[in-house]
Amino acid sequence: MTSSRPMTSSHEDQALARTAVDALVGQIALLPKPGLPDPRDLGAGAGLRDHRTLRWSAAALEPGLAAMASAARRAGAPTPRLRAELGAIGRSIERTVARAGGGHRGALWALGHLVAAAALEPDARAADVVALTRSLAAHPDRGAPRRPSRGSSVSVTFGAAGARGEARAGFPHVRRALVALAGARDAGATEPQARLDALLTVMSTLQDTELLYTAGPFGLRQVQAEARGVLESGGTATDAGAAALVALDSSLHARGWSPRGSAGLLAGALFADALPLRARRTPCGGFRSVPR
Incomplete structure (x- = not known):
């Protein structure tokens, strides 16, 4: 049972939540994302509502993510009680986001764990924050619905790690x-190109339960191989890699396949990449996100 005390958020908690939402919006705004909604949809009637709704509903996560950060800061350690409280807050966020248009379930799973871990270790490096999520996810969420989700059912059917497995492994x-982002930047890629390479890196190995559900194991392996092909062509900063990305995007859209799990994990990486926030104080004592 969770605490009945009001969940007041400090400037630090609000800053973490704002940074998480900025990371999610940054992922949504990235283009061209293979098989995923992006700003190109604004010029096509079929995708108009999906892209705009995703941007709108992303903002609905912020109060709940701030509450998660506040709960973690009060707890001071990744305890079973904190895990239960985070689960209860997460389910409340899902209902709020549904009223705002829906989406972001996978991103919420990653960002919720990462925001809580960042609140537990405010000055930690990105890699250490990500590793701390393993301790949070190790505890069962005893308040979780007994009815399995589509993702968990697919995980059981195909033996995939799924969202829970990713969290319990410390979001590998x-x-x-994060490694792909750093490598692409060091190689001279623009920020959008570095982020696309990071997305493709996730796609190349992730057992994405959304793809398993819609495309099956063979389709998943095909998408993984084509994502690796873009990277092996030199990444999106090269002409060959950019052409391979266009081909992958066309192939996914033609089949109706969408690597949504990879998109959510990219949002988690963009959040972790923005940490720590301690150097981002404003003159009034609050915090702000600093774009790259």
Whole structure:
């Protein structure tokens, strides 16, 4: 049972939540994202509502994420009680986001764990914050609905790690995305190109339950191989890699396949990449997100 005390958020908690939402919006705004909603949808009637709704509903996560950060800061350690409180807050956020248009369930799972971990260790490096999520996810969420979700059912059917497995392993694909971001930047890629390379890095190995559900194991392996092909062509900063990305995007849209799990983990990586926030104080004593 969670605490009945009002969840007041400090400037630090609000800053973490704002940074998480900025990361999610940054992922949504990235283009061209293969098989995923992006700003190109604004010029096409079919995708108009999806992209705009995703941007609108992303803002609905902020109060709940701030509450997660506040709960973690009060707890001071990744305890079973904190895990239960985070689960209860997460389900409340899902209802709020549904009223705002829906979406972001995978991103919420990653960002919720990461925001809580960042609140527990405010000055930690990105890699250490991501690793701390393993301790949070190790505890069962005893308040979770007994009815399995589609993602968990697919995980059981195909033996995939799924969202829970990613969290319990300390989000290995968030860590891989962070390495890819740094490597692409060091190689001279623009920020959008670095982020696309990070997304493709996740896609190349993630057992994405959304793809398993819509495309099956063979389709998943095909998408993974084509994502690796973009990277092996030199990444999105090269002409060959950019052409391979266009081909992958066309292929996914033609089949109706969407690597949504990879998109959510990229949002988690962009949040972790923005940490720590201690150097971002404003003159009034609050915090602000600093774009790259």
